[in-house]
Amino acid sequence: MKIHPIIFHIDVNSAFLSWEAQYRIEVLGEELDIRTIPAVIGGSEADRHGIVLAKSTPAKRFNIQTGEPLAHARRKCPNLTIVPPSYSVYVESSKRFVEFLKQYTPDVESYSIDEVFCDFTGTEHLYGPPAVFARKLADRIRDELGFTVNIGISSNRLLAKMASDFEKPDKVHTLFPEEIPAKMWPLDIRDLFFVGKASEQKLRTLGIHTIGDLARSDRSFIQYHLKKHGETIWDFSHGIDHGSITKDTAPQNKGFGNSITLSQDVTDPETARTILLSLCETVGTRIRADHAYVSVVGVHITDCDFRHTSHQKALLSRTDVTYQIFETACELFDELWKGAPIRLLGVFTSKATDEQSFQYNLFETDKYDRLAKLDKAIDTIRGKYGEDSVQRACFIKNKQTHMSGGINKAKRDQKKE
Ligand SMILES: [Mg+2]
Incomplete structure (x- = not known):
């Protein structure tokens, strides 16, 4: 019998904000849960360069975006609470998260401070159907560690990562190869992994706006316009993972x-x-x-x-x-x-x-x-x-x-x- 790979990508929802909220309640003894009010993690507001690092769900309703200047965010929501980041707290929370997952499999790889890949291949007899197990796992993380996660499930890292990015928070999604046309192709081209601003613009000038547009285009045409990178993302649009999603290629935008x-x-x-x-x-x-x-x-x-x-x-x-x-x-x-x-x-x-x-x-x-x-x-x-x-x-x-x-x-x- 052929064993099908089962990869989970587990992503902490609004990680810095969730971890900060938890720290403030559990360690500092604060009563207010900043997850329940419009709040962001960001640097000093007086400093013109302060940016939003993470936002609460109520802040999302004001259309506040990660990476935008705090002054813009404040304009969108005058009552916004801005909390400075405590990186050492987040590093500790991240470690606890990884340790927790290691109870289930030794095959846990941190991808960034708030994302991990777990290989659950061949564990069905132990844990049950992957999607059912993932829901139980997410519930346990929420109840025992105190924050929510999204879990994406597929047969490779690329698709698992794409899946965890679907509707948030506290959701489990599958994206197996046969689900690609229905679940991935309707998405905007900018949602495809490895498509940055420059590639996005180039693709749009070629009339490619969705992942499906790219998948249905001719590979050599894309290769002609976007060179090697074009081949990679064309393959990605068909769910083909070249093993390129490893810690070494993780976007380091969370910084050091x-x-x-x-x-x-x-x-x-x-x-x-x-x-x-x-x-x-x-x-x-x-x-x-x-x-x-x-x-x-x-x-x-x-x-x-x-x-x-x-x-x-x-x-x-x-x-x-x-x-x-x-x-x-x-x-x-x-x-x-x-x-x-x-x-x-x-x-x-x-x-x-x-x-x-x-x-x-x-x-x-x-x-x-x-x-x-x-x-x-x-x-x-x-x-x-x-x-x-x-x-x-x-x-x-x-x-x-x-x-x-x-x-x-x-x-x-x-x-x-
Ligand atoms: Mg996250």
């Missing part, structure tokens, strides 16, 4: 971040800056390891009374240079910090992309080019001789560790193996 809870509250800006630098070292190293670039940098502070504040700023050009991230982080810190003892410091980045066509402004090009080369050299040395082999001079006489936050050192070293 790191934070540290300090053993003692910090009250002087110099120490705070040193800690920021150590966080930027780790963030920068991870960005470069993933061959990504970021265009938004943010800082968040939790003070000794657990008040969170954060600030973010769009860069003029994308970067992977530690020092550029650090300079921006310091600037943000100076704007943000009002002198209260600091309990937690974090640096986050977003709008990550793997496009390399970044440009610095003319005056900065030379400086950042040199710094980029320096970073590359340092990464290589650390890769060979361990991360303590090179550190910035300011850390030598300092008790602060030179690479902070996130996964600990032992784990980082392990990951390299």
